[in-house]
Amino acid sequence: MSRSFVTVSRSRSEAVQFRAFLAVTYPIFLVAALLQRLRPGAPADGPRRSVFGEARAMALSAIPFAFMG
Template structure:
């Protein structure tokens, strides 16, 4: 049982390290995604799609969603 605990510790440590790296990258890239979200709001948008309700997040929520969807690509490879 002790051997199982020792094997899982490096995996837990690695997950913790990756979580910290994700937060650092999120903090570093968030301003760029915030600027992109602001630009999207200012420029004329596309016509709304028919049949789908218009869901609009805050600019900050949109920036976080863009960052969270793009950052995993940094961990690929």
């Protein structure tokens, strides 16, 4: 069973929008991750992600809220 053209077009459109949101929000979350690392008293126990990985994780967890509704 194949998907209709409208469904395929919509999913591609949403994928493009998702990438655009990621491109816009990633630098913002990168700054936030850097500030968290530089904050005095920040916990340093256990293995941590890189600053870039942390920023990507924050962006990927926040973006789905833009698509709700």
